[in-house]
Amino acid sequence: MTIQTVLIANRGEIAVRVARACAEAGIRSVAVYADQDVDAMHVRAADAAVALDGTTAADTYLDIPSLLAAARASGADAVHPGYGFLSESAAFARAVEEAGLTWIGPTPESIEQLGDKVSARRIAIAAGAPLAPGIDRPLEGADEAVAFAREHGLPVVIKAAFGGGGRGMRIARTLEEVPDAFDAASREAVGAFGRGECFVERYLEHPRHVEAQVLGDGRGTVVVVGDRDCSLQRRSQKLVEEAPAPGLTPEQRTRIHEAAHDICAAVDYRGAGTVEFLLASDGTIAFLEVNTRLQVEHPVTELVTGTDLVREQLRIAAGLGISFAETPEPVGHAIELRVNAEDPGRGFLPSPGRIERLRVPGGPGVRWDAGVEAGDRVEAAFDSLAAKLIVHAPDRDAALVRLRRAIGELEVDGVATVASFALAVLDEPAFSTDGFAVSTQWIEAELMPRLEPQLRPAPAPQDALRRVAIEVDGRRVVLGLPDALLAAAAGAGGADGGSGAPASAARDESVLEAPVPGTLVRWLVDDGATVAEGDAVAVLDAMKMETTVVAHRAGTLARSVEEGATTAIGDALGRIA
Incomplete structure (x- = not known):
């Protein structure tokens, strides 16, 4: 079977990564985009692009009918889901196959069996894997x-x-x-x-997070490609990953590899997947879950094994199988830093906005996988991941030196990033090769209290997109145009971009401001309640994470926003008098 055109049902960094792999494989790629992504990097990287007509994840990248319509309109014969969004949706995989398209991933049945953590536990028990x-x-x-x-x-x-x-x-x-x-x-x-x-x-307190990368051909062959450590996390989401996992005994590595193999072999796994484990300080290993997709951290495995995991996905989906039969011997050491638009000094608060300037690291052993370039936006409606900085060196100590040098070369203006956090990590004895002692709670328990807030950039205005129907050669065509362009055409905006507007009024100290753009999902206190400074009062869903809003002063809360409302940075959620 030959794959000719792949619809990439995703956005950002992973969509760019897949488009590049398709280009090297001689396969045409098609991007999809929400309104605010109309000129995003992943759209520019693909051979063609189709609009999904919406601004939220639910209306676009999570909308199966819209994605299938985009596949039909573009002539795609295969779909790559990337990671996140619908990548682990058995319903989407089944809908793709029922539409006569090739699903570049596990079978819907495997996703149901392993993607459901309850079912995956049962399979792990049957395979003899260690469990909590x-x-x-x-x-x-x-x-x-x-x-x-x-x-x-x-x-x-x-x-x-x-x-x-x-x-x-x-x-x-x-x-x-x-x-x-x-x-x-x-x-x-x-x-x-x-x-x-x-x-x-x-829950195992202070465990390490260790995982095994697997590939399966869907016909009974499963190969463990290697292992990774992903213990540096905040809010249970990874920030730094490395391969191979440091400090494992030969017995621990063998146990993890064998359990990962047996769990995936039990379902005739097809494509790329990851089996995750917790490793307690006493050496106890406990199966965590299976991610039935490509992982964000896949580049570290690629660099130490010389494997292109996305190309392997394409091969397997085309029926060509895996290009190797045994676990590759790792060469050197690789470390990945997720360059998230977040401020570590403010509890990793998301920092969406426009990237005004970007200097990308380079040199020997440095890889930069990005979903943005200078001038692009990190969108509030989606993930905070802007790019990934990956280094490879002959050993872990050399990789740490290289990572420090590469971070020093990185410059980002317009949004806060986690670069300062990474430099602080590199100075920590707990992250050194000889004293490696980090855990999944180490950042929040040990490091976060010592991080300084960054200068907070002013939030960039949201570029709204308005669709206008026009006629071209007797045919109706719909154009998506930025509001600013339409306003300028109508004479509604001045040449100075509105700089002649009156100065804003003095700041009202009673206002409880939204710290991030997002959706108010829950009030934690009643209207009219008395609160103390620092009390948790509301929860916002921002950039696919829940952010707790705390009272900035003591007093009586008067709520002004209903649950479910969408807010921008600085919007008044209420007042504390």
Whole structure:
């Protein structure tokens, strides 16, 4: 079977990565885009692009009918889902195949079996994989999670059965926290994945996060490509990843590789996938989940094994199988930093906006995978990941030196980034090769209190897109035009961009401002309640993460925004008098 045109059902960095792999394979690529992505880097990188007519993830990158319509309109014969969005949706995979297209990923049945964390636990048990205690079915409610915690002890973790990437996951260390953790995990899972089923298991304190990359041909052959450490996380989402995982004993590495192989072989796995484990300080290994897709951190495995995982995905989908039969021997060491538009000094608060200037690192052993260039926006409606900085060197110490040099070359103006956090990590003894002692909670527990806030850039205006019907040679054509252009054409805007507007009024100190653009998903206190400075008062869903809004002063809260409302940075959510 020959694949000729691939629709990339995603955006940002991963869509650019897939488009480049298609170009090298001689395959035509088609991008899709939400309104605000009309001139995004992934659109420019593809051979063609199709509009999805919307501004939210639900209306665009998560809308299966729109994506299938884009595939039909572009003449695509295959679909690559990237990571995130619908990449682990069995319904999308099945719809693609039923439309007569090639799905570049696992079969819908494998996604259902492994993507559902409850079902995956059962498969892991049958395969003899190590596991933490847990309930092997969706919870019926918060009370059931409380009962589990009473029986098996604390802490516990509530996880979305169909989640991933740390979303839809909450840790509870007291019985009183369990109901709220269940509600928050369910709510976040619905927003990110469209399904809110959750399960519970014992939580290992201060574990490392170790994972194995696998490839399967769908006909019984599964190859473990290597392992990675992804322990440096904030909000249970990875920030720094490396390969191979440092400090594993030969027995631990063998146990992880064998368990990953056996779990995937049990379902005749097809394509790229990752089996994740927790490694406790006492050496206990516990199966975590299977991600039935390509991972954000796949470049570190590519660099130490000489494997192009996206090209392997294309080969497997075309029926050509895997290009190698055994686990490659890793060469050197690779480290990846996710260059997120976030301010570590403000609790990794998302920082969307326009990238005014960008200087990209280079030189030996440096790879830059990006979804933005200078002049592009990091969109508030989507993920905060702007780019990935990956280095490769003969050993881990050399890779750390190279990473420090590359971060020093990186310059970004217009949005805050995690670069300062990465430099702080490199100075930490716990991250050194000899004293490697980080865990999945290490950033928040040890490092975050010492990080300084960055100068906060002014939020860039949102470029709205308006669709206008026109006639060309007797045919109706719809053009999507920026509002600013239409305003200028109508004479509504001045040549100075509106700089003659009157100065803004003095800042009202009583206003409770939205710290990020997003959606107000929940008020935590009643209207008219008395609050103290620092009290949590609301929850915003921003850039696919929940952000807690705290009271900036003590007083009486008067709410002015309803739950479900969309807000911009600095918008008044209410007032504290």
